Amino acid sequence: MIHFPRTSLARELVDALSGDISLSDAPNGLFLAAPRRTGKSTFLRFDLCPELDRRGALPIYVDLWSDKGRDPAELITGAIRDAAVKTMGLGQKLKKSMKGKVAAMGVGVSFDPDAIGRRDGLSLPEGLVRLHEVAKRPICLIVDEAQHALTTKGGANAMSALKSARDQMNGPGSVALMLVMSGSDRDKLLRLVNSNAAPFFGSHISRMPLLGLPYVEHVTAEVRRTYPELGKVSAEELLTPFELFGARPQFFVDAINEAIRDAKSGRSFDETVLSLAKNAEEMAYEQMEATYMALPGLERAILWAMLESGGGFRPYDAKALAFYRKKTGKAVTAAQTQAALARLREREGPLVWKSARGEYAIEDAAMARWFEALRDLKRWPPSS
Ligand SMILES: Nc1ncnc2c1ncn2[C@@H]1O[C@H](COP(=O)(O)OP(=O)(O)O)[C@@H](O)[C@H]1O
Ligand SMILES: [Mg+2]
Structure with a gap:
């Protein structure tokens, strides 16, 4: 199924992050929670990052679940190092092609990306400051499944370091470091903000909007286009099953595919999707009950x-x-x-x-x- 772009949500968040909306706390960090498999990572990578880039910021994305065997601190540092390498790599190319303008680009501020986060090198805040000097644009660090950082000491320290970098780099009217933290679980994400000792004490957590009717319309249009023989396929009818699937695209699309196969043997498309959704919810609850009772x-x-x-x-x-x-x-x-x-x-x-x-x-x-x-x-x- 093709990607459903969430451009206006991305635009809104970038407005808030860059301080364009007065009274918004987002320049201090944006905390977004939504259940698993509802499209957070997809949105962050394929909508938010491109929008940040378009608006002149440098997005750095890291998913703390990408490798559960590695310390979250290492993953965060690694992502910042990679971004620095990439930024300076581009700088090198420019250096060759734009000889006369090199000085203006501030070549003198280059540094060793590998030193970021090393004990005898640059601290995380220092690394981010240097990267900002080289990149000459605001940085937006996006930490996906950020609550996972708190499962290790190193990860928790990295979070505090990010907060301190934010305080150093941002001032009234100027935002050089934007932070976005997302998580599948509001309760766990709360640990980042809800006590005096929490790294982002005082920030609040927003619910990341779930996919809804516009997404279902997008899918419906594609089904209609690809399978005109199905006849009338209505997005309004399909919204209920989508919600029963917990607004999770994968399960919904699987059910659609199954219903398309079944429609060939005469079953009603809409009804099949709905009954599959009801079954799925029931089965999930039965599974949990069995786990609990055992x-x-x-x-x-x-x-x-x-x-x-x-x-x-x-x-x-x-x-x-x-x-x-x-x-x-x-x-x-x-x-x-x-x-x-x-x-x-x-x-x-x-x-x-x-x-x-x-x-x-x-x-x-x-x-x-x-x-x-x-x-x-x-x-x-x-x-x-
Ligand atoms: N905007 C979208 N358009 C189409 N499919 C999507 C969209 N967002 C998510 N999906 C699909 O839903 C599934 C879960 O998305 P993912 O971003 O991994 O969720 P999360 O990070 O919340 O667990 C993936 O298979 C993904 O392809
Ligand atoms: Mg994810």
């Missing part, structure tokens, strides 16, 4: 407490321990809780996430939606 009692009680706390979870306080005791019928110690939390994190398909500072959150935000759905139906807790 957990040992204490793990289940802890997860319940986390789901119910909706973000401010304190695993070891008296209230939590009393809750576990009530649910499991046994006295529970902090040490037992800690061990159970470790098991929840270390299992194949982790259910719990932990920051380097010892804060916990539900790993998959979809589980919170499942919990809320059951609670709304007065079906919580599930029974086997």
Whole structure:
């Protein structure tokens, strides 16, 4: 399926980032949350980066999930080094072709990109300042799945360094470093902004808009064009299944393809897509229920407490321990809780996430939606 461009959203965000909108806090950093697979990375890479480039900024994109085996700090530093190499590489080419103008381009400020982030080299803020001098344009660093930085000490330090770079490089009316942090989970992203010790204390997190009717119209138009034999295919009809798929393009497009195959044997296209969407939601919830029910009692009680706390979870306080005791019928110690939390994190398909500072959150935000759905139906807790 071809890319659906989100140009106006990109334009709006760049306006906000560059300080063109008074009262917007975006020049201090833009924090965007939206569930997994809803198109964040695609938007950041294929809409936001090109728009930044068009508007004269230097975009640097790094996805902290791109290699979970590497320290997030290394990934961030690596992306900045790569951008410096690329920027100076271009500078070199210009140097050859524009001999007379070299001086004006400030060749004297070149530096060794490899020194960025090395102990005996340049700190992250120093590296960014130098890169800005060489590039002669504002830098926009986009950190995708930024919450992952907090899972290591190095990553957390890198975040603080970015904040300090921002403070050094930006002043009233001039923005030399823009920061965009995105994440699949608002709760985890909150750890970057919600306490005195958090690197971006005071910033707030925006919901990144989900794809909606315009995207569905775009897909519908393509289906109509490619399969005119399907007859009437309406975007309005397809919007409901798209939303049932959690506004996730991949699942939606898979269902469309299946419905196209089925339509050849006479089934209604719209109805097939809708029933596939309903099945998918039901199956996802059944899967979660099965996972939950298969957990040992204490793990289940802890997860319940986390789901119910909706973000401010304190695993070891008296209230939590009393809750576990009530649910499991046994006295529970902090040490037992800690061990159970470790098991929840270390299992194949982790259910719990932990920051380097010892804060916990539900790993998959979809589980919170499942919990809320059951609670709304007065079906919580599930029974086997
Ligand atoms: N604007 C778009 N147009 C078409 N497909 C999209 C668009 N945005 C996302 N997708 C598709 O949706 C899937 C998930 O997108 P991705 O950007 O990886 O989501 P996220 O980063 O939120 O997990 C990918 O297969 C991608 O191709
Ligand atoms: Mg992504």
